[in-house]
Amino acid sequence: MSKTKLSLLSIIEAIEKIERYTKEYSNADDFYHSERDFDATMMQFVIIGEMISKIDETFKTQHSNIPWHKIKGFRNIVAHNYFGIDADEIWEIITLKIKPLKKDIENILD
Template sequence: MVEYIKDVKEYTFDCNKEEFLEDKKTQDATVKKIELLGEMVSRLSDGFKLEHNEIQWREIKGLRNVAVHQYDSVSMEDIWDMVQEDVPTLNSALCKILEQEYEYDMRECK
């Protein structure tokens, strides 16, 4: 999941909201990685998700479902806001879990 977040950050790093909203390729790539994040959530055990309930697993999975099954209702403005606000929060939470439980090198989370 951290790798997908890195990709999202890379895709959107040097663009502003207007550029994002005009760039279909960046939108498509970003939404695809968000879909994959949601797919990864479904592969996590219920126990892991309960143990780490500080992360909104259901919402991540729900966004994936909307992006895949109701793609025509996905607002790119909402995706931009999520990339700016929610993705960094998710990245921090995941990296904290990885560092505490798996001795993950935090430099990989940047």
């Protein structure tokens, strides 16, 4: 299996964990105050960014509909500015952007 495929599968796995960790919450405030689930979710965002850094730039260019660099940049914010994270912003990413990303990656894998 190629390094790219393994990275994409790892991203899917991380997204599925985010979905599990956040499914019982209906808003950013409740999610943020669940220390374990919030922290676990942030770790999965870091993993997604790490996996993106392992993907070849040519591949990313071929699949430019995915904002690879923006996602990687978000990983850096989570990893280096953890205490400055805005829970509402995280919640918006979880509720609006994570499912489309998962679908895009699944389409690539198909």
